[in-house]
Amino acid sequence: MKKKRQILISTLFSMMLVFTAMSLDQSNFDKSAPENKIISKIIPTATTAKAAVTPYHTPTADPIILLFIWLSSGYNLQPENQYTYVNNPKTLYTDSGRSVVDALLGLLSSPHYTWYQSTDGQTWTQMSQTTKELTVTPTKVGTVYYQQMTRWYGLIPGLLDTIVYSKVAFITTFPSPINATALSVKANDNYLYNNQSSAATTYVTGTPTPNNATGNITWKVSDTSLATVDSRTGLVTANTSSKSGTVRVTGTMSNSDGTSVSGYVDIKIGGGLDDQTVDEGKKATFAVQGKFDEKPTNVVWHKVDTAGKDTVVTNNNSDVLTYTTANTVYATDNGTKYYAVLTVTSGDSTTTVTTNKANLSVRKNVVPDVSVNNTIFNSSYEDHNSENTIINNVAENDKVIHRITVKDSNLNSALTRAEIQIKLPKTSVIDNVKVNNQNFTDYISVSDPDNNQGTILTLRNLNFVTTKDFAIEINSTVGKNETLSFDSTVSANGYDTSGNLLGQYLPAQNLxxxxxxxxxxxxxxxxxxxxxxxxxxxxxxxxxxxxxSHLEVDDKRRNKQALTLYLSQKNPFKSDEKVLNSEMRYYQQDGSYEVLNENGTLVSETVNGQTLDSVAWQDHEGPKLFIGNSVHEAGNYTTQLEWSLIESIS
Structure with a gap:
């Protein structure tokens, strides 16, 4: 039959509840003149033209261009849809080119341009303009469609001619200007070569918000020594003097009211390969940069050693445009260079492109990269945190295990020897020490000068020449201790071959x-x-x-008997001699309640072996104050509640 005894001081702690009572207080479009500028190319995300359009001729497919080598003929700059207003001129820009084969067959031919227009998207008429660019000044509201034909021929048209047709573009005319509020910019290619006989080019384009804005775009670059840009068309041309860097191309759309919006895109200028820097023992990867509509038919990688010897190297990567070295060695790889030769075959024509020679720098890093991790276990009584860095309820004669790992991740580290120090309770007796699962005896133990309750165990002469990774296990028996807790810190001191201290390395957490x-x-x-x-x-x-928490509990009992926790109220809320007409109600989770009084209300209980937790009530439970029906005098009302613990014994 179970009996109950009350813990010596049943009113262990009291708390002050504070309550305050006080007396009731009785108290449209921009109409400015159009500009005479010619607008650059704009890419709208949507169009206002709704009619189905039948081109004058089926547009030629986009050309296939490998870097700046044309494998097929076509337009690399299509005429783009434009928006304007009455009497404001607009220009359609185009650019086209021939494949390597077509160019060889028509060496003496030159391009001739023909424009076609349609007001309904069905019926087309040939225009009198024969220029590459087409500028029109609309005189009425509406949409007109345009298509260009480019034909290369020599003295005798029709003999080995090359003919390409652009896509259809429209110019939509509004009665009044529409201002842009933002401008997004992108580039067809974000990498341009700077080391070829022909200058590499790309186009930048702008998308305004709203997309039917009628303003004009102009272009500029941040560094003309890297690349230039056509201020009207957005044609970016890289330098051919092998100067590398990143150039920013900025587009600015000017509105008819004098305001403007801008956007930019960054384009990298280089020779195809970037220099690489790696730590010794690591691999280096070189990747050919640039846009490729089709991969080259052949890519050969070369290595140039520090003596200038050029050797073809075998590329084992599945991507022929990427080369990865073997694990680097400082003595033989630092300062070597790599480059690639790309072969492009189109029909009977073969062209080669050679990248720049990229430098490989190998860092010989001798700084130790040491990591220390430690954990602790009590094999006699299991009570620890999830990280295994704290053990609780440790008693005399318990068997405690310290596990420490020390690793130097730098293969070139100057660290050759290390000492491991760990602080232990002075009553601990060392049973054995193991290093990498082998018994280890080269250690000493001395009193801790900073803590009279501890000793310092030092493991000496760990040889980091033969291995870089150590797993240490220290087994000890705990004696009787006078303190309630002990911090068991670990540190590792690293030395070079001359005995110089390289550093002290600590774990992230102490034990x-x-x-x-x-x-x-x-x-x-x-x-x-x-x-x-x-x-x-x-x-x-x-x-x-x-x-x-409303009640913070620190339960350090190793043998945990069942407990019941009560809360009671012996006195009412008072302010001086004034008593508040109220009652303290203790609410359970199900919504029921008891009125607190001197007999106490059950708050929580445990069973044998269970830890008593702190008390933190949710909003819907615990003590709530009920104010009764009367006139309340002003004041600060307080009362005391008492917590009581009762332990069950058999």
């Missing part, structure tokens, strides 16, 4: 032993209720929130 004292500590925290006026009646008040 802690919490010794059993068979105690339970409670700390009660105050809380309060909100202010009411003199005529507040029949009202249930919630507690104000607090940061911590």
């Amino acid at each position: 802690k032993l919490n010794f059993a004292d068979n105690s339970i500590n409670l700390q009660a925290n105050d809380w309060s209720y909100k202010t009411i006026n003199s005529y507040t009646t029949d009202t249930l008040l919630d507690r104000d929130k607090i940061e911590s």
